[in-house]
Amino acid sequence: EVQLVESGGGLVQPGGSLRLSCVASGFTVSSNSMSWVRQSPGKGLEWVSVIYSDGSTYYADSVKGRFTISRDNSKNTLYLQMHSLSTEDTAVYYCARLHAGRFYFDYWGQGILVTVSS
Amino acid sequence: QSALTQPASVSGSPGQSITISCTGTSSDVGVYNYVSWYQQHPGKAPKLMIYEVSNRPSGVSNRFSGSKSGNTASLTISGLQAEDEADYYCSSYTSSITLFVLFGGGTKLTVL
Numbered sequence: 001e002v003q004l005v006e007s008g009g010g011l012v013q014p015g016g017s018l019r020l021s022c023v024a025s026g027f028t029v030s031s032n033s034m035s036w037v038r039q040s041p042g043k044g045l046e047w048v049s050v051i052y053s054d055g056s057t058y059y060a061d062s063v064k065g066r067f068t069i070s071r072d073n074s075k076n077t078l079y080l081q082m083h084s085l086s087t088e089d090t091a092v093y094y095c096a097r098l099h100a101g102r103f104y105f106d107y108w109g110q111g112i113l114v115t116v117s118s
Numbered sequence: 119q120s121a122l123t124q125p126a127s128v129s130g131s132p133g134q135s136i137t138i139s140c141t142g143t144s145s146d147v148g149v150y151n152y153v154s155w156y157q158q159h160p161g162k163a164p165k166l167m168i169y170e171v172s173n174r175p176s177g178v179s180n181r182f183s184g185s186k187s188g189n190t191a192s193l194t195i196s197g198l199q200a201e202d203e204a205d206y207y208c209s210s211y212t213s214s215i216t217l218f219v220l221f222g223g224g225t226k227l228t229v230l
C-alpha cells in the first residue's frame with residue numbers, strides 16, 4: 001500500500017527556517033517524480049516544487065531561491081528545506097507523487113501545517 | 119501566472135447532475151490534455167478523481183466524468199450523493215517556464 005507521511009511542521013518566526021520530511025512506503029521515491037503542494041488556510045492549492053526521477057528540480061516563483069527540494073534514497077524520504085519564511089508561507093504542506101512522471105498527483109500525504117508568525 | 123478559473127460554488131440536489139468548469143488559456147488547458155480533478159473533504163488531503171481530461175482512476179465512481187473544449191475543462195458529477203459534497207480543484211500542466219502545474223481556485227459543491 002502506498003503511503004506518504006509528512007513531518008517537521010510547526011510554528012516558526014518570520015525569517016526562520018524549517019525542514020519538512022515526507023516518508024514514503026509502498027514505492028521507491030527515487031524512481032518516481034515527487035512534488036510539494038501547499039494550501040494556505042481557507043485557500044486553494046498551490047504547487048510549490050517538483051523533483052523528477054532524474055533528480056532535476058523546479059520551483060514556483062514564490063519560493064524560488066528560498067526553498068530546496070531533495071530526497072534521501074536510503075531513507076525513501078522527500079524533503080523540503082525552507083528558508084527566509086514569511087507569513088505568506090503559512091499553509092498546510094502536502095507531499096504528493098506524480099503518476100509515472102506525468103502531470104497529475106495520484107497519492108498525497110495527509111499534510112503538515114507550517115505557521116509563520118511572531 | 120494566474121490560477122485556472124473555477125466557479126466559487128455550485129449546488130445540486132441528490133440524484134441530479136452538476137458540472138464544474140475550469141477555464142485556462144492557450145498555454146495550459148487549451149493545448150495540453152493534462153487536466154486533472156481533485157476532490158477534497160474538509161481537513162483531508164486531495165483525492166485524484168479524473169486525470170488527463172477524462173480518465174478515472176481505479177476505484178473512482180463512474181458518476182464522475184471529465185471533458186474539455188478549447189480552453190475550458192469540465193467535471194460532471196451525475197446522480198449526486200451527499201458524500202459528493204466537497205471542494206473540487208482542477209489542475210493543468212502549463213508551458214510557463216516558471217510553473218509546473220496550475221491549480222484552479224476550487225469549487226465548493228453543496229448537496230442540498
